[in-house]
Structures are given as structure tokens and as C-alpha cells.
Amino acid sequence: MLGKKKQALVVYHSKTGHTAGAAEAVARGLESRKVKATVKRVSEVSPDEIRGYAMIAVGSPTRGSRPARAVRRFIRGLNRKALKGKTATTFSSYAAFGGRKTLRRMKRLLKRRKARVLPGVAFKAGAPLSLWKGPQASEKDVARLEELGRKLAKKG
Numbered sequence: 001m002l003g004k005k006k007q008a009l010v011v012y013h014s015k016t017g018h019t020a021g022a023a024e025a026v027a028r029g030l031e032s033r034k035v036k037a038t039v040k041r042v043s044e045v046s047p048d049e050i051r052g053y054a055m056i057a058v059g060s061p062t063r064g065s066r067p068a069r070a071v072r073r074f075i076r077g078l079n080r081k082a083l084k085g086k087t088a089t090t091f092s093s094y095a096a097f098g099g100r101k102t103l104r105r106m107k108r109l110l111k112r113r114k115a116r117v118l119p120g121v122a123f124k125a126g127a128p129l130s131l132w133k134g135p136q137a138s139e140k141d142v143a144r145l146e147e148l149g150r151k152l153a154k155k156g
């Protein structure tokens with residue numbers, strides 16, 4: 001049967017562009033599996049908007065081994081059951097350490113809102129404290145992020 005294309009939201013925060021680039025890679029993965037992906041910054045998404053999406057990928061730079069405040073605020077601003085029945089995943093850029101810890105934090109916040117959360121991807125990019133742009137994500141990490149999008153499409 002010809003159903004409506006499933007929809008995914010890729011929402012992120014980014015200062016020097018690395019997490020923004022990662023969001024595009026996740027979206028390419030989703031689209032390659034016939035899921036319609038909408039990419040937005042957290043500041044552009046209203047909590048009500050979530051309803052229209054079956055899947056959500058949340059990306060944040062690592063800040064003090066945690067997600068950026070804007071991202072924590074965004075997830076906390078969602079209704080208690082806003083993500084019930086939805087599949088979620090996470091991705092985080094980090095310059096030196098704390099990327100996986102950031103993923104765990106985001107996972108916990110998303111689970112509290114009843115999402116089914118798939119394992120995320122932490123990737124190295126950028127400079128400490130984002131004082132300058134720093135190195136780009138490796139090709140291998142870009143491929144991992146695309147794969148993350150494909151996995152989300154498959155499970156969502």
C-alpha cells in the first residue's frame with residue numbers, strides 16, 4: 001500500500017557548525033531510507049511541533065561533558081509523554097572528552113519523555129571551548145552519522 005512518507009525531525013544546537021554538519025549527515029541517512037527528514041535548530045522548534053514526527057534525532061555539542069543548555073531546555077520543555085510511541089536517537093560533537101557522557105544525558109532526558117532511544121553517536125570535531133572552529137569530523141565519523149540516520153529510519 002502507498003502510505004504517507006514517515007517523518008523525522010533532526011534537531012540540534014551548534015556554535016561552530018560541527019553539530020549542524022552532523023545533523024545534515026543524519027538527515028541524509030534518513031532520506032536514503034525514504035524517510036522525510038526536517039532539520040532544525042532547537043531554537044526554531046516549538047514543543048507542539050513534535051507531534052507530527054514519528055522519529056526524532058537530537059544533536060548537541062559537548063559542553064562541560066553535558067549537552068548544551070539550549071538542548072537540555074528543549075527536551076525538558078516537552079510534555080511528560082510527548083515522545084511516547086516515538087523512536088529517538090542522539091549525536092554529539094566533542095573536542096577532547098565527554099562526548100559519550102553527553103549522549104547518556106540526552107538519552108536519559110528523552111527516556112523520561114517516553115521515547116524509545118536507540119544508541120547514539122559521539123564524534124570528535126572542533127576545538128576546546130570552541131574558541132576556533134577546529135578540525136572537521138573525519139570521513140569515517142560522517143559515515144557513522146549517516147548510518148545512524150539509516151538505523152533510525154529502520155527502527156522508527
Ligand SMILES: Cc1cc2nc3c(=O)[nH]c(=O)nc-3n(C[C@H](O)[C@H](O)[C@H](O)COP(=O)(O)O)c2cc1C
Nearest residue numbers: 014015016017018019061064065095096097126129
Ligand atoms: C562552553 C563550552 C564547553 C565545552 N566543553 C567541552 C567538553 O567538556 N569536552 C569537549 O571535548 N569539548 C568541549 N567543548 C568543545 C565543543 O564540544 C566542540 O568544539 C564541538 O565540536 C562544538 O560543536 P559545534 O561546532 O556544533 O558548536 C566545549 C565548548 C564550549 C563552547
